[in-house]
Amino acid sequence: MPVQIPSVVLNNGVEMPILGFGVFQVSADETERVVTDALAAGYRHLDTAAAYGNEEAVGRAIRSSGIARDELFVTTKLWIHDGGEEGTKRAFDTSLELLGLDRLDLYLIHQPLGDYYSSWRAMQELYRQGAVRAIGVSNFYPDRLVDLVEHNEITPAVNQIETHPFFQRVDDQALLTERGVQIESWGPLAEGKNNIFSDPVLTAVGAAHGKSVAQVTLRWLIQRSVVAIPKSTRPERMAENLDIFDFVLSDDEMARIATLDTGTSVAFDHHDPAMVSHLNATSTR
Ligand code: NDP
Numbered sequence: 333m334p335v336q337i338p339s340v341v342l343n344n345g346v347e348m349p350i351l352g353f354g355v356f357q358v359s360a361d362e363t364e365r366v367v368t369d370a371l372a373a374g375y376r377h378l379d380t381a382a383a384y385g386n387e388e389a390v391g392r393a394i395r396s397s398g399i400a401r402d403e404l405f406v407t408t409k410l411w412i413h414d415g416g417e418e419g420t421k422r423a424f425d426t427s428l429e430l431l432g433l434d435r436l437d438l439y440l441i442h443q444p445l446g447d448y449y450s451s452w453r454a455m456q457e458l459y460r461q462g463a464v465r466a467i468g469v470s471n472f473y474p475d476r477l478v479d480l481v482e483h484n485e486i487t488p489a490v491n492q493i494e495t496h497p498f499f500q501r502v503d504d505q506a507l508l509t510e511r512g513v514q515i516e517s518w519g520p521l522a523e524g525k526n527n528i529f530s531d532p533v534l535t536a537v538g539a540a541h542g543k544s545v546a547q548v549t550l551r552w553l554i555q556r557s558v559v560a561i562p563k564s565t566r567p568e569r570m571a572e573n574l575d576i577f578d579f580v581l582s583d584d585e586m587a588r589i590a591t592l593d594t595g596t597s598v599a600f601d602h603h604d605p606a607m608v609s610h611l612n613a614t615s616t617r
Contacts, residue, residue: 335373335374335574335575335577336577337349337350337351337374337375337376337377337574337577338350338554338577340514340557340559342466342489342490342514343487343489343512343513343514344465344466344489346437346465346466346489348377348405348437348438348466348490348514348559349376349377349405349559350554350557350559350560351375351377351550351554351559351560351561351562351573351574351576352375352376352377352378352379352405352407352559352560352561353367353370353375353377353378353379353561353562353563353570354379354380354518354561354562354563355367355378355379355380355384355386355390355563356379356381356384356518356563357384357563358384358386358563358565359386360385360386360388360389361389362565363386363389363390363393364389364390364392364393364396365393366393366565367389367390367393367394368393368396368397369567369570370570371393371394371397371399372397372567373567373570373571373574374571374574375570375574376399376403376404376405377404377405377406377407377561378390378394378404378405378406378407379407379492379561380406380407380408380409380431381408381409381411381440381442382408382409382410382411382414382423382426382427382442382616383409383411383442383614383616385616387408387427387430387431388430388431390406390431391430391431391432391433392432394406394431394432394433395432401433404437405437405438406431406433406436406437406438407436407437407438407439407440408427408431408436408438408439408440409439409440409441409442409470410423410424410439410440410441410442410451410455411423411442411443411614411615411616412442412443412445412446412611412612412614413446413615413616414616415441415446415447415448415450415451416447416450416451416454417450417451417453417454418454419451419454420450420451420454420455420458421454421457421458424436424439424454424455424458424463424464427439428463435462435463435464435465436463436464436465437464437465437466438464438465438466438467438468438489438490439455439458439464439466439467439468440467440468440469440470440490440492441455441468441469441470441472442470442471443470443471443602443611444469444471444472444473444476444602445608445611445612446612448469448480449480449483449484452467452480452484452486453484455467456484456485456486459486466489466490467486467488467489468488468489468490468491468492468513468514468516469488469490469491469492470491470492470493470518471492471493471494471600471602472488472491472493473504473602473603474503474504474507474508477491477507477508477511477513478507478511481511481513487511487512487513488513489513489514490513490514490515490516490559491508491513491514491515491516492516492517492518493515493516493517493518494517494518494519494597494598494599494600495515495516495517495518495519495520495553495558496517496519496520496521496522496528496549496553496598497522497528497531497534497549497552497589497592497593498522498525498526498528498592498593498594498596498598499522499593499594499595499596499597499598500590500592500593500595501515502590502593505556505558514559515557515558515559516558516559516560516561517553517558517559517560517561518561519598519599520549520550520553520560520561520562521546521549521550521562522549522598523598523599525598525599526598528545528549529545529546530545531545531592533588533589533591533592534548534549534589534592537581537585537588537589540585541579541581543576543579544572546562546569546572546573547572547573547575547576548581548589550562550573550576551576551579551580551581552581552586552589554576555580555581555586556586
């Protein structure tokens with residue numbers, strides 16, 4: 333029996349599976365095998381980006397899976413230098429071609445950097461033309477998100493931001509919810525940092541349910557209605573990360589996990605000028 337993955341409903345009515353599969357830092361050589369395994373495990377929601385350099389391999393795995401297009405939810409992202417009105421349309425066409433798709437499910441502005449207001453205008457057009465089912469953003473802190481919303485016609489459907497037990501984004505989620513924007517977690521397993529897989533609280537909560545730290549963490553995210561896209565190159569972990577729909581964390585367990593929040597990133601500080609320059613200097617394709 334394929335795993336039944338619940339969906340969230342985005343602000344335009346489109347349904348998005350609450351659990352998906354990410355391919356950041358999966359090499360182009362390995363991606364076709366990894367995505368083939370993920371689809372075989374039961375994932376139907378895939379998250380890639382132009383900047384990951386593996387869209388073409390994701391597309392090959394989709395085609396060879398034989399899975400009907402309307403059973404899949406595919407996200408890719410626009411990189412900084414590809415932005416602007418014309419640049420965005422070109423980048424979108426390139427991504428679709430590499431993925432071998434004629435329509436995308438979700439297109440995200442990858443970073444709140446560069447000329448992203450022009451990019452958003454182009455994305456609104458792509459959405460109105462029906463080339464993409466939903467448009468959104470990533471790595472937008474609340475100030476940038478609110479400003480984008482208040483100067484444009486279409487509110488992003490999603491904001492994909494770093495969210496995990498050490499950076500829980502509770503206030504940010506409340507703001508997003510108030511504005512009708514779905515929160516999506518990147519780095520749901522904290523990219524393995526802060527010794528997450530041996531964390532005493534997560535380990536103890538897992539032991540009470542016969543579940544691993546990864547499973548408890550992903551369950552905690554989806555119980556908060558946060559979309560999560562864990563990455564693994566290993567089939568046994570892909571299956572483990574999907575096996576989170578047969579248990580429920582109690583209010584007390586959710587409260588214990590809430591104590592792990594440090595309020596800071598384990599990966600990027602988007603307010604650090606050196607990080608902004610680093611991202612701006614990163615090119616794609
Ligand atoms: P994750 O938090 O998903 O962690 C991935 C790491 O955890 C890998 O080292 C993986 O190792 C390991 N892992 C996975 N499952 C298990 C398990 N069950 N037990 C033990 N270890 C496990 O990090 P990501 O950065 O990959 O985030 C997920 C996705 O989010 C990305 O792939 C990408 O799609 C997206 N993303 C978006 C960003 C953005 O700026 N918008 C930034 C970063 C990520 P192994 O592969 O060896 O199993």
